[in-house]
Amino acid sequence: MPELPEVETICRGLSSLIIGEVIEDVCVDPNTLGLLVKGSSLADLKHVFTGSSISRLERRGKYLIFSLDNGFFWIAHLRMTGQIVWTASADPPLPYQRAVLSLKSGFDLRWADLRKFGTWQITKDLSELDKKLGPEPLDKNFTVSYLRHLVENRVTPIKSLLLDQRYIAGLGNIYVDESLYQARIRPDTPSGQLSRQAIGRLHKACCSVIERAIEHGGASFSDYVDAHGHTGKAHMYVQVFRREGKTCYQCGTVIKKIRLAGRGTHFCSFCQRAPRRHVS
Numbered sequence: 683m684p685e686l687p688e689v690e691t692i693c694r695g696l697s698s699l700i701i702g703e704v705i706e707d708v709c710v711d712p713n714t715l716g717l718l719v720k721g722s723s724l725a726d727l728k729h730v731f732t733g734s735s736i737s738r739l740e741r742r743g744k745y746l747i748f749s750l751d752n753g754f755f756w757i758a759h760l761r762m763t764g765q766i767v768w769t770a771s772a773d774p775p776l777p778y779q780r781a782v783l784s785l786k787s788g789f790d791l792r793w794a795d796l797r798k799f800g801t802w803q804i805t806k807d808l809s810e811l812d813k814k815l816g817p818e819p820l821d822k823n824f825t826v827s828y829l830r831h832l833v834e835n836r837v838t839p840i841k842s843l844l845l846d847q848r849y850i851a852g853l854g855n856i857y858v859d860e861s862l863y864q865a866r867i868r869p870d871t872p873s874g875q876l877s878r879q880a881i882g883r884l885h886k887a888c889c890s891v892i893e894r895a896i897e898h899g900g901a902s903f904s905d906y907v908d909a910h911g912h913t914g915k916a917h918m919y920v921q922v923f924r925r926e927g928k929t930c931y932q933c934g935t936v937i938k939k940i941r942l943a944g945r946g947t948h949f950c951s952f953c954q955r956a957p958r959r960h961v962s
Contacts, residue, residue, distance in 0.1 A: 683762050683854050683855065684760045684764070685853065685854035685855075685857055686744060686851075686852030686853065686854075686892055686896075687892055687895035687896045687900045687901070687914075687916060688760075688895075688900035688901065688906050689743075689745070689746060690896050691896065691899050691909075692746065692766060692908055692909050693739055693740065695908050695909030696739055696746075696766070696909045699768050699789075699909065700739065700791065701738065703735060703785045703786065703787060703789075704733070704734070704785065705731045705733070705734055705735070705736070705750075705783050705784070705785060706732065706786050707728070707732060707783075708724075708728055708731040708782070708784070709724075709781065709782045709784075710727065710781040711779075712724075714780040714781065714798055717798050717801075718780065718793075718795075718798070718800065718801060718802050719801070719802045719803070719804065727804070730750070731750075731783060734751055734752045734754070736749070737750065737751045742815060742851065743815045743818065743847055743852045744760070744851075744852060745757055745758065745759050746758045746759075747808065747811075753806055754804055754806055755804070755805050756803075757802065757803040757804075757805065757808075758793075758800070758802050759800060759801045759802075760795075761795075761800045762797050762800075763795055763796040763799065763800070763905040764793070764794070764795045764799070764800030764905075765792075765794040765795065765905065765906070765911075766792070766794075767791075767909060767910070767911045768789060768791060768792075768910065769789065769790055769792055770788065770789055770790070771785075771788050771789060771790050773790075775792075776792050776794040776911075777794060777796075778795060778796045779792055780793050780795050781793040796905060814847065815847055815851040816847065816848055816849040816850050816851050817850065819852060819853065819888040820889060820892060820893070824885075825885070826881060826882055826885045829881055830878070830881050832850075832873075833874060833876050833881065834874060836872070836873040837872045838872070838873050839869065839872065839873070839942060839943065840862065840871050840876065840884075841858055841859075841862060841870065841942050841943055841947060842942065844858045844861070844862075844888075845945070850888070852892070853892075855923070855945045855946070856895075856923050857888075857892060857895060859923045859947060860921060861887040861888045862884070862887070862954065863921050863949060863953065863954060864883075864891060864921070865880065865883040865887040866880075866953055866954055867883070867884060867954055868949060868954045868955065869940075869942055869954070870940070870942055870947075870956075871956060871957060875957050876957070894916070894919065895916040898915040898916040898919060899916065900914035900916050901914055902914045902915075902916075902917055903917050903924060922937050922948040924946075925937045925948060926938060926948055927939075932953055933950065933952045933953055935950050935953070937949070937950055938950070938951055
């Protein structure tokens with residue numbers, strides 16, 4: 683699933699291409715429409731999109747937010763296999779292409795999604811989105827104090843807590859595993875058992891792992907591509923994610939994979955040892 687670094691890469695790539703673009707038309711595969719935009723008809727989408735221009739593009743957590751000059755926001759979430767690619771209108775369709783926004787300049791914004799889990803939302807109010815998302819790892823509000831308060835007295839495994847978008851927005855399976863490895867914390871450690879030192883390491887790791895992934899254009903383990911349809915390189919630098927059965931680069935211990943929070947979870951049992959006792 684595209685996480686913060688992948689969506690940020692797409693956002694940066696598209697911003698220089700589409701701001702000020704006028705949308706001439708929108709087409710959506712009829713078999714996808716009900717899954718993609720619940721409660722909206724194609725006529726509804728044409729009413730919103732046709733003739734509007736894109737005035738701004740932002741990212742919040744794993745969401746892309748397109749501001750239109752008619753007061754609407756188009757919120758897109760890629761979910762598992764979604765892609766949004768800028769391409770010439772004359773180019774052949776993308777594999778699993780589900781929707782197209784035709785631009786006045788002769789280019790398209792094309793939406794492709796193998797599993798059809800991706801979603802769009804059309805709204806004039808972003809408050810509901812803001813309410814359900816916590817601070818992001820690179821936000822000024824994501825401080826060591828915030829993280830310390832978040833984990834305090836919780837028995838929830840630390841990986842489960844980090845995955846909860848209500849508390850920290852943008853982190854997903856890849857970068858939680860990588861952050862916990864860098865911080866030397868087992869993913870199944872009860873959150874409230876983390877020492878002050880461990881919390882400090884985790885805060886630093888969440889920030890540096892995200893920064894490094896953005897620098898490398900996101901991770902293309904499967905379907906993710908950037909705004910031009912190119913794959914990222916961050917997957918080439920992972921330490922534990924999807925490396926089960928291979929040896930840890932630091933100590934040589936075989937990387938383990940367990941199931942936690944409904945996700946495949948990767949860690950090194952030597953570098954990420956369980957805490958011996960609670961330290962308040």
